[in-house]
Amino acid sequence: MANEKTLQEGINTIHIEGIVKDIRIEEKPINGQDAISGEIDIQVSPESIHTVNVFSFKMNQKKEVSGLFKTLVTIRDEYKTIDVHGIENADKVRIETSGKFDNGKVGKNEYVGQDGEWRSYPKLSAKFVNRIKSDEVFEPQAKFNLELAIAGSKAETRNGEETGRLILKGFIVNYQEQKDDAKKIFPFDFVVQNPTSVNYVQDTYEKGQTVKVYGDIVNTKIVTKRLVEVGFGDPQEEIDRKEVREYIIVGGTPPYDEDDKNAYDIVLIREALKKRDVAIEKKKEEKKNGNAGSSNNAGFGSNSHVVNPKEDPFAPDAHKKENPFNNGKPLDISDEDLPF
Template sequence: MTENKTLLREANNIVTIEGTLAEVRHTEWKNGNGLNIELDIEVAPNEVHTVKGFSKYKKDDGSDNAVAKGYQTIVSEYKSIAKHGRDEADKVRITQGKISLNEYYSHGNFKSYPQLMANFVNRLDANEEFNPRAEFDVEVFVKNVTEEKVKGEETGRVNLNGYIPVYNGKVIPFTFVVTKEGSQYVENNYEKGSTVNVFGKIINYKEQKVTTKAAAFGEDKKEITSITRREYLITGGNDPYDEDSKNAFNADAIKKALTEREIYLDELKREGSKENNKKSGFGGSAPNNKLSKPVEISDDDLPF
């Protein structure tokens, strides 16, 4: 792993969110040494983004952890729509958030969802300019570019599929969608194995519409339709880095990180099986203590 840390730097991965604090949730760690926090931040009508964080109360040297203290301040002092009403709710800003993934196994099925993480959340003063938004600025190692299809029909947009190098030499797979205006450029210029810097909007829109159908007799029938749109929309990007640039991600380091990721997912699957077996009170599957062998990745499995 040490070698990969040297070869594979952490990508530029910045998430900016500004909006009204809708709700705060938190849980203490079972061992009492830290806490998890979740913030719902409203940036527009029917558009709320959930940001997560976790921190120990103390650093390794025994001193207080500023991140945990910040979370405690949010829990005890920040005002949310849920608890204090919209007029009293605080306006907040995150400038150093990150794109991440929430990954786990549930009953043998692998689940992976985009997740936003942040260590620090700032509360805006009354006289500060308020500009609600949810945006990203990220470096990506390109796997491929594919046509976006909805119900089998091409939309005119493309998906940028790639890998984001994160901490400790690890990578996470991620898919972005590109605006129609930028799709042709991305398709023509973002080749597999290249490193690119893209930026855009994080969209998490959910709305329920109620329609009423008149009945011949009795009560009219109400139908509820949910409209959901979740995507990381690339609105712009730079030219791919030159292959010999120090900022271009090393293909061999990406390959090594993907191999390590498969081993990690294999371990995650085993842990998920243990948890499911613990919860099976009767009629569950027997514990499987046999270790599966590490996954080997061939060149055919890689994006370059």
């Protein structure tokens, strides 16, 4: 008899290397416990800055001051930043997962907005941010490596025209022992832009499969200047600033075999999504009643967006009788078929 599967957290790591631009870390009570939390901005290039979230309670299970807490205090008090000390004096740092040690990961900051809608945007978090020694090789970068359950894919369009890039939509399975069902699994969008990779994903990846993908984390600002003719005098310069946040896949594995121990069970994924929906509705109700708990963290940033969590992403297409997992072909999925 085969062992019964359980839903387990998948591979989810990041590698960020750059110069500390700014640190915003403070100590304050959280849920009645002393804690330290905040953000570290890491500059990979002048145009690419990544914000990493950090957190630790002060006391560990042994009722001793946590080593992680001490580390974050050191970062706050001793690390030098570009904003304060200048780029020549700022610390070079690295976030990486080494062996079985779990450090940085891709996540989501999700919350109920003032309008009562569920909002969601990507975030990066880490336990440690290590200084790079002067004799170490310094290679600025921001990369991800993770497993996901595929929800579908669609051609990217801009102004009604296809860009040639592909949007791959999936679910990331998070730590399952936490109490908040809304955080145990969450949707995430990726971009595939290399034409060969686009063809491979379209021809090979199907809804419901498990894959591992890796690529580049993009967080940059694009400044566009243009001259606008006016009634008289010199043309007026107009400046447009656009922030781009993308997770660009540069490679991935073939879909895992169904009997692979790391392949997600679609039944368990569905169950986790249903529990997530219930948790989200509860948070909305709490917000509506003015009783939002501490788990409903207010987010920020222009890239948050409203999502509809209720639809089943693995359900057979409405216009087809058969199960989409059985036809052996990639699915052409519209936004209406997906929960995000």
